[in-house]
Amino acid sequence: MRHWIARQRYLIDYTVAALARRMAKNAGLVAVYTALVFVVASVLLYSHALKREAGFLLQGAPEVVLQKLTAGRHDLVPADYVEKLQGIRGVRSVQGRLWGYYFDPLAAANFTVMVPPDRVIPAGSIVIGEGIARTRGAAEGDVMAMRGSDGALILLRIAEILPRDANIVTADLLLVGEADFRALFGITPGLYTDVVLSVAQPREVRTIAEKVLLRLPDTRPVLREEILRTYEAVFDWREGIVLMLLVGAGLAFVILAWEKASGLSADEQREIGVLKAVGWETGDVLTMKLWEGALVSGFAFLAGFSLAYWHVFTFSAPLFAPVLKGWSVLYPDFRLTPAVDGLQLASLFLFTVVPYVAATLVPVWRAAVTDPDRVMR
């Protein structure tokens, strides 16, 4: 065993010395390889973590959200719709919701304004998400001025700031009392933004949605299962788009690796010939090259993945931020809960390490089984 280990170490000594002779080329290859694994792993980790978190959090979303459509656009729902829905068998509760968007010219950001269904916020007070507090530089007790639909300024005191840990769902949220909401947007009593239905039997959700459509044909139900599917699909799509963009980079890398691995230069061929002439066996040459492939791709995989992990989970993926941020001023600054999917890790390994090692070995094997005299000529 000791003999075997010593032998492998000598082979590694030789391999690294040979790599060091073409330092710039090989260092460049390792850097590009690591960068490629880093970007692909970042995308996979980010999407997987977001998908997992979305799947868990949105289990709490309403079972059915009902929107009213007028000429293909969202419209306010009259209160008598709520009464009509209450009569449907299997519906446990029906609640009209009040929510909307407010563009804040001071911060040049969009807020989601909502009347919370579970608590009463006193008139003149608001509860805001951490993103709004950060964007506006506001603290608890400060007064925020908002312009109502009639142009009048409405002054609202910040009663509470929602915790930073909840940023993934509440960063841009502004909770306000019903009277203030109606004053702000000029929505008269008896009108709601949409309606939320709670269903007694989860299996009946689709049937109930169909009944709702029969009773109120100008509405559009959005089911919780659709919300969950939306997020599943969105991240698959996004992952797909980024990976598509990376195909170019991937192909460039394949060409680089292929050129390096398969197009054995005359120097390398002569080297193999000399090694065989001085007594190396084909197996030794192959083991040496196997070490080369394993060291280069193993390092690139381990380092690339580790860097991706810290990039996504410690630094909140700053490289993706510009893409996600778009033109929004209020950017939700949330930290994802670290999660690594074993299957994803295995496929990343399979698609990055194995092809490289294979591409290194095949041409070397061809050169190594040839007569040294011919190789050296």
Place this chain on the structure above:
Amino acid sequence: MRVRQFRFSDMALGLISLALVAFILALLSAAGASAEHWTANRQIVSTLGLTDLCIVTEARYTRHLSQADGHAAFQDHPMALEHFPSGAILSPPPHLRTHAPLDR
């Protein structure tokens, strides 16, 4: 005193070990990650009746993606083009693309 000779294999194995330690630390950190705040956040989602994650805030239809309809991106004026960057990377909800019976 015998001076230990520099060996390339020490350097290579040292580098690989460093990368391996970083990799194992990453896996351990993922395994030990606490998702305690998830339950609290799901509670917020369920009490407020939230339907979407706050990932993008620039456009209505990307902020509340599941509530948007297929034409939301083009509703600003007739012949309007979809012009928000986030619209390019977020796909429309699948229930709109499949034209499910409940779709309007």
